[in-house]
Amino acid sequence: MRIGILTGGGDCPGLNAVIRAVVRKATAAGDEVVGFRDGWRGLLDDDAVPLDLAAVRGLLPRGGTVLGTSRTNPYGSPDGPARVLATLERHRVDALVPVGGEDTLGVAAKLAAEGVRVVGVPKTIDNDLDGTDYTFGFDTAVGVAMEAIDRLHTTGDSHHRTLVVEVMGRHAGWIALHAGMAGGATVVLVPERPFDVDAVVAHCLHRFDSGFSPIVVVSEGARPADGALVTATGQTDAFGHVRLGGIGAALAAVLEERTGRESRAVVLGHVQRGGTPSAFDRVLATRFGLAAVDALAAGLSGVMVALRGTDVVPVPIAEATARLKLVPLERYAEVEVFFG
Numbered sequence: 001m002r003i004g005i006l007t008g009g010g011d012c013p014g015l016n017a018v019i020r021a022v023v024r025k026a027t028a029a030g031d032e033v034v035g036f037r038d039g040w041r042g043l044l045d046d047d048a049v050p051l052d053l054a055a056v057r058g059l060l061p062r063g064g065t066v067l068g069t070s071r072t073n074p075y076g077s078p079d080g081p082a083r084v085l086a087t088l089e090r091h092r093v094d095a096l097v098p099v100g101g102e103d104t105l106g107v108a109a110k111l112a113a114e115g116v117r118v119v120g121v122p123k124t125i126d127n128d129l130d131g132t133d134y135t136f137g138f139d140t141a142v143g144v145a146m147e148a149i150d151r152l153h154t155t156g157d158s159h160h161r162t163l164v165v166e167v168m169g170r171h172a173g174w175i176a177l178h179a180g181m182a183g184g185a186t187v188v189l190v191p192e193r194p195f196d197v198d199a200v201v202a203h204c205l206h207r208f209d210s211g212f213s214p215i216v217v218v219s220e221g222a223r224p225a226d227g228a229l230v231t232a233t234g235q236t237d238a239f240g241h242v243r244l245g246g247i248g249a250a251l252a253a254v255l256e257e258r259t260g261r262e263s264r265a266v267v268l269g270h271v272q273r274g275g276t277p278s279a280f281d282r283v284l285a286t287r288f289g290l291a292a293v294d295a296l297a298a299g300l301s302g303v304m305v306a307l308r309g310t311d312v313v314p315v316p317i318a319e320a321t322a323r324l325k326l327v328p329l330e331r332y333a334e335v336e337v338f339f340g
Contacts, residue, residue: 001095001296002034005035007039007099012140013273017281020286043083085116100124108120120304121288121305125141130324132304136288145167145183149165153213165185170221191223291314
């Protein structure tokens with residue numbers, strides 16, 4: 001069997017571990033692997049590279065993706081799907097392993113419906129892909145954010161100022177929830193729960209009254225209930241998503257005015273994506289890669305490997321991409337206990 005693999009969407013720690021696992025497992029079974037560069041663009045432009053054991057040595061601890069990535073959408077042009085199919089045929093690819101989030105796997109689901117053998121691997125630091133308990137990259141991103149929050153506590157207390165930490169999370173606040181709880185944030189704001197600015201101000205003032213300075217952790221997609229803070233740039237990507245940014249700075253300005261204390265915004269941005277994957281993400285990514293090859297060997301298609309409890313199992317891609325996995329209100333209620 002000849003297996004194609006690509007990594008699409010935003011980069012995240014653990015992608016190289018998946019590539020390594022797929023190549024090691026496939027090679028041991030006598031299969032061949034070809035990588036397509038920069039996500040779906042590689043299939044559109046016929047940009048491929050053979051992958052053997054030598055090509056994947058040393059990849060386990062390495063962040064990013066050696067194949068490169070992009071947010072290219074093959075269905076964004078009329079001839080896109082035909083070009084993808086032609087590239088697969090040209091390289092004699094029997095099955096495809098796309099590694100990505102809702103957009104990358106959404107394309108994979110369409111190709112599977114057209115007869116391409118596909119087994120997807122879920123990837124997103126936001127942990128918002130349905131059908132799996134966790135996606136690799138999330139644990140690393142939370143660890144980076146938590147360490148930043150730990151460091152900001154001391155500088156905030158030294159200067160008696162509010163620090164607003166903006167983390168990734170367009171529609172789902174998993175990073176903010178976990179990092180905020182682990183880092184002892186004064187307030188955590190997520191997209192699933194529009195926030196009351198007055199309540200945030202009150203929590204910050206209470207924190208100052210206790211002799212410490214507040215840390216506010218906010219997802220990039222969080223919004224106030226009154227809609228007063230607009231943070232969309234108006235620009236969209238190839239899949240139609242509006243670019244976000246600025247909620248941290250906008251909120252810091254409001255808090256400075258309302259509390260009478262100096263406020264600063266810290267935007268972690270792509271720092272959360274980069275660097276060495278955590279042990280959890282290395283193991284999960286490796287298990288996903290191995291399971292993807294096993295699923296192909298079993299003749300499966302149109303499925304995504306997923307973590308359910310401690311087991312890695314195949315689930316329909318259509319099920320995993322039908323909706324986003326959002327933070328339940330009962331999970332948010334857990335962190336609310338520590339506000340103020």
